[in-house]
Amino acid sequence: MRVKFLGGVRTVTGSATLLEKDSFKWLVDCGMFQGNKEIEERNRNIQSYYPKDLSFILLTHAHIDHSGLVPKLVKEGFRGKVICTKATFDLCEIMLRDSGHIQEMEAEWQNRKHQRSGKIEVIPLYTVKDAEESLRYFQTVGYDEIFPMADGVRVCFRDAGHILGSAIIEIWIEEGGQEKKLVFSGDLGSSDQPIIRDPSKIEEGDVLWLESTYGNRLHKSREETVNELLKIIQEAIRDQAKVVIPAFAVERTQDIIYTIGQLIRKGFIPSIPVYIDSPLAISATEIFHRNSDCFDQETQELLAGGENPLELPEIIYTKTTEESKAINEDSRSGIIISASGMCDSGRIKHHLKHHLWRKESHIVIIGYQGEGTIGRRLVDGAKTVRLFGEEIAVKSHIHTLGGFSAHADQKGLLEWLSHFNNPQLEVFVNHGEEKISIELGEIICQKFHFKTIIPQWREKKILFAPKEIVMPEMEIPEKVMPEEGKQEIVPSLEMLSVLFRHLDRNYKMLRRKLRNLRSRGKEVKDPRWLRQLEEINEKLEKLESEL
Numbered sequence: 197m198r199v200k201f202l203g204g205v206r207t208v209t210g211s212a213t214l215l216e217k218d219s220f221k222w223l224v225d226c227g228m229f230q231g232n233k234e235i236e237e238r239n240r241n242i243q244s245y246y247p248k249d250l251s252f253i254l255l256t257h258a259h260i261d262h263s264g265l266v267p268k269l270v271k272e273g274f275r276g277k278v279i280c281t282k283a284t285f286d287l288c289e290i291m292l293r294d295s296g297h298i299q300e301m302e303a304e305w306q307n308r309k310h311q312r313s314g315k316i317e318v319i320p321l322y323t324v325k326d327a328e329e330s331l332r333y334f335q336t337v338g339y340d341e342i343f344p345m346a347d348g349v350r351v352c353f354r355d356a357g358h359i360l361g362s363a364i365i366e367i368w369i370e371e372g373g374q375e376k377k378l379v380f381s382g383d384l385g386s387s388d389q390p391i392i393r394d395p396s397k398i399e400e401g402d403v404l405w406l407e408s409t410y411g412n413r414l415h416k417s418r419e420e421t422v423n424e425l426l427k428i429i430q431e432a433i434r435d436q437a438k439v440v441i442p443a444f445a446v447e448r449t450q451d452i453i454y455t456i457g458q459l460i461r462k463g464f465i466p467s468i469p470v471y472i473d474s475p476l477a478i479s480a481t482e483i484f485h486r487n488s489d490c491f492d493q494e495t496q497e498l499l500a501g502g503e504n505p506l507e508l509p510e511i512i513y514t515k516t517t518e519e520s521k522a523i524n525e526d527s528r529s530g531i532i533i534s535a536s537g538m539c540d541s542g543r544i545k546h547h548l549k550h551h552l553w554r555k556e557s558h559i560v561i562i563g564y565q566g567e568g569t570i571g572r573r574l575v576d577g578a579k580t581v582r583l584f585g586e587e588i589a590v591k592s593h594i595h596t597l598g599g600f601s602a603h604a605d606q607k608g609l610l611e612w613l614s615h616f617n618n619p620q621l622e623v624f625v626n627h628g629e630e631k632i633s634i635e636l637g638e639i640i641c642q643k644f645h646f647k648t649i650i651p652q653w654r655e656k657k658i659l660f661a662p663k664e665i666v667m668p669e670m671e672i673p674e675k676v677m678p679e680e681g682k683q684e685i686v687p688s689l690e691m692l693s694v695l696f697r698h699l700d701r702n703y704k705m706l707r708r709k710l711r712n713l714r715s716r717g718k719e720v721k722d723p724r725w726l727r728q729l730e731e732i733n734e735k736l737e738k739l740e741s742e743l
């Protein structure tokens with residue numbers, strides 16, 4: 197069978213693997229690339245996903261870096277089935293819509309800018325309507341049910357303990373009279389995460405795709421982290437101040453609600469107002485309520501005892517912008533949980549603007565902060581940050597709490613891996629920054645003697661052939677890795693024609709400027725002009741002969 201690594205390799209986002217058995221093609225995950233402009237450009241060129249020829253997309257979980265390109269694939273002709281757990285479907289329903297909304301907003305914002313500078317119109321990757329349309333193709337399965345997907349292909353979803361509904365996917369393949377087993381770890385949770393169950397242990401497999409987000413890190417213990425949060429809340433209550441927590445809408449927000457609830461239930465803090473100021477987080481919390489069968493035993497017991505672990509005595513859900521603004525008019529101490537988790541968009545920005553400059557306020561960072569985000573700047577100790585065009589002084593307390601992560605750390609990943617009992621196991625280390633995947637791969641090799649591979653983006657492989665054959669990717673030009681870690685994009689014709697329009701426009705502007713200079717009787721004095729134009733001309737001629 198053939199495998200193609202389409203994303204989530206040597207990077208965290210864009211998870212997608214194409215699998216091919218005879219003429220039957222399917223994907224495991226279909227995530228959006230997120231980060232810098234260059235990597236996000238990959239979202240536009242998805243012909244190598246074969247949207248029209250795919251029979252299935254199996255989703256490990258609802259996070260956008262695993263599910264975010266489903267609407268785009270449907271838009272490009274995918275008519276198969278998207279298979280996932282029920283909770284993943286419920287979450288995808290709100291998250292894909294939200295993602296469509298973000299794509300629309302993003303395009304609108306860019307178009308406003310482009311209009312002013314005369315550039316061409318940007319089309320959103322997909323819209324809310326596209327996202328809604330894609331939901332028609334979803335089909336849900338329960339955990340631990342083995343089901344046939346095609347002739348000689350069986351599949352099973354096991355709990356991955358990462359977010360509600362998240363799954364490890366096992367795939368059994370019959371090839372040449374033999375059965376082989378593939379395992380996709382998806383994103384693996386850590387074992388002390390509240391509400392949801394611990395990751396299922398898998399003991400058998402021939403080939404494993406293993407995530408490595410925190411493959412080089414050890415998290416602080418949950419107990420230590422909760423104690424740190426307790427101290428912060430106690431201090432804020434003493435000073436009548438507010439605690440602002442930027443949090444991802446799914447899982448992290450519910451995790452914090454649960455933890456604050458525990459602190460109140462155990463009598464460590466009195467009841468204080470807790471504002472959930474993120475429409476997506478509010479919908480996500482409702483989905484948690486609907487999927488309590490995914491909860492772990494401790495949470496189930498709380499429910500059975502009549503306690504709702506996702507309720508608090510003074511929880512305030514703010515849906516409208518007016519309600520959101522009113523939070524900061526309340527002079528009592530309180531906790532504000534808002535998105536985005538990396539502080540670069542959404543309502544959290546308003547709360548930061550209101551609290552960053554106040555000495556008594558607390559900002560608590562609990563999740564991963566990507567490079568270049570406001571959250572990362574705060575963690576790195578910035579003295580000021582720019583919000584809504586204004587420079588805001590950072591005077592409040594900034595805390596970083598590591599123990600609330602939804603990903604297993606290095607110890608957790610190795611522990612999970614230690615249950616595999618096949619010494620011939622091959623491990624593809626994915627879903628991590630390049631350096632981290634390589635580091636984890638080396639440790640796995642030393643510790644378990646498993647063969648580890650860090651795939652390249654768009655690399656093809658043949659599995660279970662008598663001798664392993666590595667297929668070079670024909671579509672990639674020779675220069676795959678121009679500079680450290682940066683991979684070159686293979687452009688679509690659509691991308692090229694956009695560039696040509698830019699070229700046309702720039703060329704005309706240049707001509708106009710030259711005409712103006714001539715009509716004013718001026719001369720070009722700078723010798724670079726001639727040289728540069730000559731170079732451009734040469735390059736164009738060369739390109740024309742190559743195309």
Ligand SMILES: [Zn+2]
Pocket residue numbers: 257259358383
């Ligand atoms: Zn995830």
Ligand SMILES: [Zn+2]
Pocket residue numbers: 208259261262383627
């Ligand atoms: Zn992920």
